[in-house]
Amino acid sequence: MAKIDTLKEEARKLLQDGKVKYIIGYGAGSNGWPAAPLFIKQPEDVDKLIWDPTCIHNLVRFLVDEKRRKGKEKPPDKRPVGIFVKGCDSRAIVVLLQEKFIERGDVYILGISCEKAGVVDDAKLAKKLAGKKVITIEVDDENRFVLTTAGGKIEVPVEELLAERCLECRANFPVIYDVLSGEKTKRAVDKPFGSVEKIESLPVEERWAFWKEQIDKCIRCYACRSACPMCYCDECVVDSIQLAVSADTTADEKAGRIKWIQRSAAPSENMIYHLVRAIHLGGRCIDCGECERVCPLDIPLRLLNKKLEKEAKELFDYEVGFDPDLPALISSFRDDDPQDFIR
DSSP states (O other): OHHHHHHHHHHHHHHHOSSSOOOEEEEEEESOSSSSEEOOOSGGGGGOOOSTTTTOOOTTTHHHHHHHHHHHHHSSSOEEEEEOOOOHHHHHHHHHHHTSOOOOOGGEHHHHHHEEEEOHHHHHHHHTTTTTOEEEEEEEETTTEOOOEOOOOOEHHHHHBBBBHHHHHHHHSSSOOEEEEOOOOOOOSSOOTTTHHHHHTTHHHHHHHHHHHHHTTTTOOOHHHHHTOOOOOOOOOOSSOOOOTTTTTOOOHHHOOOOOOOOSSOOOHHHHHHHHHHHTTTTTTTOOOOHHHHTTTTHHHHHHHHHHHHHHHHHHHOTHHHHHHHGGGOOOOTTTTOOOOOO
16 A cells, blocks of 8 residues: 655655755645645655645656756756656656656656555546535545545545546556555556547547637647646747747847747637647657646647557557657657558
């Protein structure tokens, strides 16, 4: 059974010995749930760390920020950063290692297994609580979520409150770690791509109408991009506002920069943005679901990425983020690769 105390003691020792710059983990949220990202630099603050089914954030996104900070430090602090990871989060680290964005020595991984459960879905939990304030959420021996509120306890089968990504997760324990709490028991998943089956069954015209309706809602706040651990480019190809400028960049170069799309939230511009982003995540998305979770308009962005994950599996037998020694999908090649994907 996964125990937070084991990892807390490891985190405390790492900080006391000065072996890490700081620890990225989970702390109590301001409203009780969900848990919030927590940065710890002092050993005495380690007791603030928590682990429960509301630890929904993918903390690997903060490694992108850390690399940028390190690039500005003179001289840089080369100690690794300690980070708590779930199974899906650990696959994000694998992708960053495959793409040489980070080195293995840059991070000390404190892995924790979700085992038979996972993390809750915000919307499902809010509906179940119906305005009640939750005090704690735990998983019992019967594989039920036990919600403790001021009015008593509510027991719910985990399947009713699990995030959709957890229902299809094939990596419910970290695939890479320095220290692990919990068991490495892989959960059986009957339909790992079940979420895309319904929309795949629709005629092309209805699929297009569905996505047009969804994408038209986009206000281009870029929350999906900001939450994604795979979006680490200094300059996004579709962003006409940001520009990576060096001391040698001339005014003519700035003025002549190609603008793929405008920032205005027009339907055609939105469609290009989301399709280009989805393609860039093909063979890279680890299905943490953060893009969809943070979207203020509830656009089902995970479906786009899940479809590409399915294509990678069926066409190339490629599963994202399981082996840091393997090349990324885009740089993989086999003599027996099928050619029928070229149309």
